[in-house]
Amino acid sequence: MPVSAFLARVVALLVLAVCLIGLRPGAATAQQDLQPLLQQHQEDLADPSRRTIGPVIADLLDSGHLRIADFLRKWEAREVYVRPEDGLFFYAEEAGDDLRLIDIDSGEAVDVVGSRAVDEIRPNAGVRRELAAALVPVELTAPDPARRQDALDAILRSSDASQIPPLADSIDSETDPAIKTRKQRLLALLTAQFGATKSDRLDAIAALAGDTSIEARGVLNQLTATRDGVAETLPEDANIARVLEVGTDITEAQAHDRLVDEGLAPPRQTAADLRDVLAEHIVDGRVGGVPVHRLDTLAARADAYEALEAAGTVPPRAAPGEVAQAVAAHVFYEQYLQPDPEITQAAQDALDATARALGLYQTADLVIDGLSLASIFFLAAIGLAITFGVMGVINMAHGEFIMMGAYTGYVVQLFVPDYTLSLVVALPMAFLVTFGAGVAMERLVIRHLYTRPLETLLATFGISIMLQQLAKNIFGTQARPLTAPDWLGGAITLNDIVGISTIRVGIFVLALIFLALLLYILKRTRLGLEVRAVTQNPGMAASMGIDPDRINMLTFGLGSGIAGIAGVAIGLYAQVTSEMGANYIVQSFMTVVVGGVGNVWGTLAGASLIGFLQKGIEWFNPSNTLAAQTWMVLFVILFIQFRPKGIVALKGRAAGD
Structure with missing residues (x-):
């Protein structure tokens, strides 16, 4: 073959190839x-x-x-x-x-x-919903992670079987672990609803067992959704959820209403309805051929209505006996919307497993909330427990020491804008301020009233009012911000049910630190030894060279200082106002009385009991916390009737008092 002819054929083939490529619809349009x-x-x-x-x-x-x-x-x-x-x-x-x-x-x-x-x-x-759904296959592999998340949100809003292939294809190429996990979970949800084979659906439904997320529960509830049904005999080809017993699961009136709705029975009629219908059809003094003056009995009225019914003047009605007969002649049931019994049974089993998981998680969440509240009560009450137990002083101004600590933290933040550093400075500063205020209060007022407890109560109550008014004069009546650092501003969330704010975790840790610190002071230091000696027998302690007045002063100051630190912790999540201390004084006294006066372990036990019990009461009525607090007061009143010395009774002077 000549070279020129060979080259001509090569050129022709190339031209043909180019033409074929150009004629491809996608390629031409894309360019x-x-x-x-x-x-x-x-x-x-x-x-x-x-x-x-x-x-x-x-x-x-x-x-x-x-x-x-x-x-x-x-x-x-x-x-x-x-x-x-x-x-x-x-x-x-x-x-x-x-x-x-x-x-x-x-x-x-x-x-x-x-x-x-x-x-x-x-x-x-x-x-826009149509656009979002159409863009899902494209957006599932978009470079921007936010666009991929939006595509998954769009699938959740409007799911259908066509989304399964592109979603499954996008999983292997997904680089973000969190998005990949969400894609896999969403694929299971779609497969459970729209899987190509029954085995695929059953496997996906089994994988959803115990999943407490709202999306998983929504899918399982859709698969187990039912509708009401009524028939003369139970349909053999229907997926029956349960048969309803008239008189137990459904009343006779409700059953008859279903028959009326399905057109299987005429509506029933009351005596008043019968009278009103007859009154509308009086013609020449007669109703259905019956003279009006003879319509004085229910039987005569029924005869007149039947005459009108036979003439086609009024619609048919069901007499009381006919209602019972119609209901007895039919069967009432609930039918699954999903026709396959295996699918509905698997979905119901998965829902049962999810219900058990929900119960466990709700219990865990309740325990966490109870621990959080107990730690707050412990911090607020531990100082009062020490002063009340050692000195027998009913200090109604204890809540105001909490308020002073919170305001100290606020003032520190005005000069130290770094929230972490300001918190580090505020905790010891609040202790020093309230320790000094407690020592001054003990030296000027409390020491003169040791043998007169009722006068101590009145004096400290007056001091609390004075301190509240002083705070209003200095800081005003508006709530002041005590801002937590960013590392305390979030929340620890395990799932859709169990979660707790980070600040409450911090308060819990602070309560544990103070528990360990107080136990160390009381058990391992000379001050603790002297405090325990004065608590158990002040006379014997004085004869051993211990100054009870000095111990009382330091103990009162220590309890006040701890209240100040509690005020900083509480102020990080509660409003800092002049009345904030009044919100905790009642709980503090309840904690001390229930736990046992003057004992650290008793205060811990009292705080735990009251915290868990209040959260338990709130669980039954979450919208009314005031009712929970009222029930708590009633509980404390009953508790002290049976155990007046508290959970952990103290030996010595406080026990004798």
Whole structure:
């Protein structure tokens, strides 16, 4: 074959190949401009409606154009404009009071026009849902993780079987572990509802057992949804959830109403209804041929109605005996909407497992809340327990020491803007301030009233009012912010049910630290030894060279200082006001009395009992915390009747008192 002929054939084959490549629909469309493609659907795109937009979106996506996904995304975000004079579409960005038009194909600015020169395309909510659903396969593999999350949200909002293949294909290429886990979980939800085979659905449903998320419970509830049914005999081909017993599961009146709704029985009629109908059909002194003066009995009225019914004047009615007969002739049941019994049984088993998991998680959440509240009560009451136990002083101003500690933390934050550093400074500062205030109060007032407890109560109550008014004069009546550091501002969440704020975890840890510190002071230091000696026998302690007055002063100051630190902790999540201490004084006294006066372990036991019991009462009536506190007061009153010395009774002077 001559070389020239061979070259001619090669050239011809190349030309043919190029032509074939150019004739491919996707390749040709992908290379052309987007604007002409949009103009083919100009009317539907410029004025979209949910009824007509579905085929348009499908046609645009089938075109395979490289920029069609970006256009649909901007259209959904209401960033597309149309110029009325020629119907062309543009992207736009603000340019002062005007709009800068961006060419859809080149991405370059082509004009600056007033806002009235173009029309913004504003798809309604229905159209936007259609757009979001159509973009799901594209967005599942988008480079931006936020767009992939949005695609998963769109699947949750409107799930269907067509989303399973693109979702499954996107899992292996997913690089974000959290998104990958969510995709796998969402795939299980979709498979449970729309799986191609029964075995796939059953496996997916079994995987949802114990899943307490709202989405999983929603899917399982859909698979076990039922509707009411009634028939003369139980349908053999129906997936029956349960048969209802008349008189037990459903009343006779409700059963008859179902028959009436299904057109299987006429409506029943009361005596008043019968009388009113007859009154409307009086003709020449007769009703159905019966003289009016003879309609003085129920039987005569029934005969008159039956005559009207036979003449077609009134609709049929069910007499009392007929109601019972109609109900007895039918069977009432609940039927699963899902026709496959295996699917509904698997879903019900999964729901039962989820219910058990919910119970465990709710119990765990209740225990965590109880621990959190108990730690707050412990911090608020431990100082009062020490002063009350050692000195027998009913200090009604204890809550105001909590308030002083909180305001000390607020003042420290005014000068130390770093919240972490200010917290480190505020805790010892609050202790020093309230320790000094407690020592001053003991030296000036309490020491003169040791043998007169009722006068001590009145004096400390007056001091509490004075301290509240002093705080109002200095800081005003508005609540002051005591801001927690960022590392205490979040929450620890295990799942949709179990969670606790980080600040409450911090308070719990602080309570444990103080428990250990107080136990060390009382058991391992000379001050603790002297405090325990004075508590058990002040006379013998004085004879051994211990100064009871000095111990009382230091003990009162220590209890007040601890209250100040508790005020800083409480102020991090509660409002800092002049009355905040009054909110904790009652709980503090209840904690001390129930736990046992003057004992650290007793205070811990009392705080735990009251904290858990109050949270338990609130669990039964979560919308009314005041009722829970009222029940708590009643409980304390009953408790001290049977155990007046508390859970952990103290030996020595306090026990004798």
